[in-house]
Amino acid sequence: MIQAWVSAFVLSTVAAQAPAPLISAESLRKHVEYLASDELGGRFTGSPGERMAGDYAKKVFEEARLLPGGEKGTFFQEFPVRFGIEVGEGSYLRFRRGAETFEAKAGEEFVPVYNGDAPDEVTAPVVFAGEGVVTEERDDYAGVDVKGKIVIVFPSADRRLSNRAKARTAQEKGAIGIVFAGSPTGAGILDLTGQMGILRSEGFVAAAISSEMFERVSGLNFQRAREQAVAGRVLPGFAASVTVTLKTSTQPRNIIGRNIIAVLPGHDPTLKSQYIVIGAHIDHVGRGEMGALGRIEGDDIYNGADDNASGSAMVLELARYYSRTKSNSRTLVFQLYSGEEMGLVGSRHWVANPTIDLKAVTAMINLDMVGNMVESKLIVDGIRSSPIWRDLVSRFGDGFEVEFDPTGRRSIAGRSDHAAFESAGIPVLFFNTDEHERYHRANDHADKLNYEGMERLGTLIINVLSVVDSMPGMVPFQDKDKIVERTPPEAPASGARRVRVGLIPSYGDPGPGLLLEGVSENSPAQKAGLQAGDRIIQWDDIKITTIEDLQFVFERAMPFQPATVTILRDGKEMKVTLIPEPPALLLAAA
Numbered sequence: 065m066i067q068a069w070v071s072a073f074v075l076s077t078v079a080a081q082a083p084a085p086l087i088s089a090e091s092l093r094k095h096v097e098y099l100a101s102d103e104l105g106g107r108f109t110g111s112p113g114e115r116m117a118g119d120y121a122k123k124v125f126e127e128a129r130l131l132p133g134g135e136k137g138t139f140f141q142e143f144p145v146r147f148g149i150e151v152g153e154g155s156y157l158r159f160r161r162g163a164e165t166f167e168a169k170a171g172e173e174f175v176p177v178y179n180g181d182a183p184d185e186v187t188a189p190v191v192f193a194g195e196g197v198v199t200e201e202r203d204d205y206a207g208v209d210v211k212g213k214i215v216i217v218f219p220s221a222d223r224r225l226s227n228r229a230k231a232r233t234a235q236e237k238g239a240i241g242i243v244f245a246g247s248p249t250g251a252g253i254l255d256l257t258g259q260m261g262i263l264r265s266e267g268f269v270a271a272a273i274s275s276e277m278f279e280r281v282s283g284l285n286f287q288r289a290r291e292q293a294v295a296g297r298v299l300p301g302f303a304a305s306v307t308v309t310l311k312t313s314t315q316p317r318n319i320i321g322r323n324i325i326a327v328l329p330g331h332d333p334t335l336k337s338q339y340i341v342i343g344a345h346i347d348h349v350g351r352g353e354m355g356a357l358g359r360i361e362g363d364d365i366y367n368g369a370d371d372n373a374s375g376s377a378m379v380l381e382l383a384r385y386y387s388r389t390k391s392n393s394r395t396l397v398f399q400l401y402s403g404e405e406m407g408l409v410g411s412r413h414w415v416a417n418p419t420i421d422l423k424a425v426t427a428m429i430n431l432d433m434v435g436n437m438v439e440s441k442l443i444v445d446g447i448r449s450s451p452i453w454r455d456l457v458s459r460f461g462d463g464f465e466v467e468f469d470p471t472g473r474r475s476i477a478g479r480s481d482h483a484a485f486e487s488a489g490i491p492v493l494f495f496n497t498d499e500h501e502r503y504h505r506a507n508d509h510a511d512k513l514n515y516e517g518m519e520r521l522g523t524l525i526i527n528v529l530s531v532v533d534s535m536p537g538m539v540p541f542q543d544k545d546k547i548v549e550r551t552p553p554e555a556p557a558s559g560a561r562r563v564r565v566g567l568i569p570s571y572g573d574p575g576p577g578l579l580l581e582g583v584s585e586n587s588p589a590q591k592a593g594l595q596a597g598d599r600i601i602q603w604d605d606i607k608i609t610t611i612e613d614l615q616f617v618f619e620r621a622m623p624f625q626p627a628t629v630t631i632l633r634d635g636k637e638m639k640v641t642l643i644p645e646p647p648a649l650l651l652a653a654a
């Protein structure tokens with residue numbers, strides 16, 4: 065029934081639009097080129113590059129005059145993710161050479177590696193084994209006795225031998241621990257965050273030291289020693305009788321990811337109380353901290369142009385399109401998630417801590433990897449989540465070769481940010497141009513994308529959204545064989561608040577208007593510039609003389625719908641713009 069009704073609605077009311085692009089390939093390219101630039105370092109969750117990407121998106125949203133939809137009146141929502149390790153209390157590393165002692169500063173000059181079974185403290189002689197490589201052509205351990213000792217090696221730039229493999233080799237040769245000196249590219253220190261255990265083996269310890277520390281302890285020039293080691297030449301020995309005392313203590317590290325959320329209020333007085341979420345993840349795998357598939361010689365930045373600067377760019381351009389055309393009846397919520405590559409963390413966090421009423425979200429559109437269209441091929445997942453999707457997408461899918469809800473090996477169900485929404489009973493549509501040979505590799509570069517394909521997809525999405533947006537009811541949800549009709553949440557009963565404003569009225573004042581005793585900290589009222597002593601005399605078109613007048617206004621107010629508030633301050637009339645927040649923000653801020 066529902067399906068028949070919706071199909072009839074779709075076919076009767078919406079004429080397919082002309083194929084003229086509604087958003088431009090050039091603007092899409094501009095966003096992708098910035099987001100996927102080396103400057104942003106692969107946008108790893110919590111990294112400076114991820115923050116730069118978020119700041120860029122915020123600027124685009126602001127310039128398009130969208131409203132902040134995050135927490136505490138900002139465009140952002142932060143969330144914690146456990147990732148890797150950091151130096152715990154009571155770690156130390158001490159070298160002794162003859163009568164001299166060198167104490168390494170934890171976190172700067174040395175970083176311990178997590179190993180659950182590492183002994184409390186070890187003291188052992190040190191031996192140097194160059195790059196620590198053992199192959200058929202070469203044996204860096206030849207003539208070196210490492211039994212019961214701690215081996216110092218250089219990490220390899222090209223990772224033909226991983227740190228883990230080097231640790232295993234050292235242990236097989238009888239060493240009781242390994243210390244990596246410098247970084248894979250030379251000076252500095254190995255970044256071991258994200259490496260939860262070089263070698264989980266009883267009695268084996270591991271740590272990294274800085275190139276400077278190496279020089280002090282060995283008396284060797286780091287660069288020269290490293291060059292010789294990389295070339296596989298015979299290495300100068302260490303000064304005799306260097307010992308190291310190492311105690312490693314580590315703890316899990318929390319990093320802070322950041323979602324970006326912007327709101328474009330709807331233009332229909334009734335339908336604007338419902339939301340359409342349009343989302344994409346903005347994070348990627350950085351410098352291969354995790355999730356990297358194979359490295360590329362001389363390039364260690366995973367730019368993530370298709371994954372997912374492409375989807376992010378599409379979200380930004382859709383925001384600009386609707387801001388320009390003012391064609392949306394319902395309120396549009398644009399979201400750029402972080403933490404996707406770490407397990408959909410950002411989108412799950414938002415669904416668990418929404419900044420709007422989830423029950424009023426009629427549909428969620430997810431865009432992940434939409435920049436690699438080959439011969440008009442398009443994957444649309446989420447069709448199962450509503451009985452209306454297949455007809456609707458097919459209606460506008462002329463010229464595309466669409467594959468619906470792929471299953472099996474190529475199944476993308478649940479592998480991107482729409483998953484949490486679908487679990488919450490919200491119909492989802494996921495657009496994707498399929499995986500390719502650059503997927504999660506360092507050569508996922510901006511110049512490889514098909515921007516004309518993105519432009520065409522943008523038009524398809526706008527057409528699909530035009531129906532979702534103009535439907536009289538909410539998009540029905542399908543849970544396996546069961547179709548769930550959805551009704552928007554009822555308007556709150558009299559007195560119940562659906563917005564947070566933050567006014568503290570003064571009771572018993574004779575007027576005129578309503579005297580403010582103050583405003584709440586960080587509230588919309590404070591952000592609008594209201595202060596104690598102001599008298600509110602009008603709210604949009606409604607004259608305010610009593611508390612009841614204000615109550616009347618609040619019962620009808622919608623989150624993010626700017627209101628013009630007229631006040632008397634020191635006898636003079638002035639107007640301010642106040643943007644009410646949803647009450648959920650109160651909880652989030654608490």
Ligand SMILES: [Zn+2]
Binds near residue numbers: 433
């Ligand atoms: Zn992705």
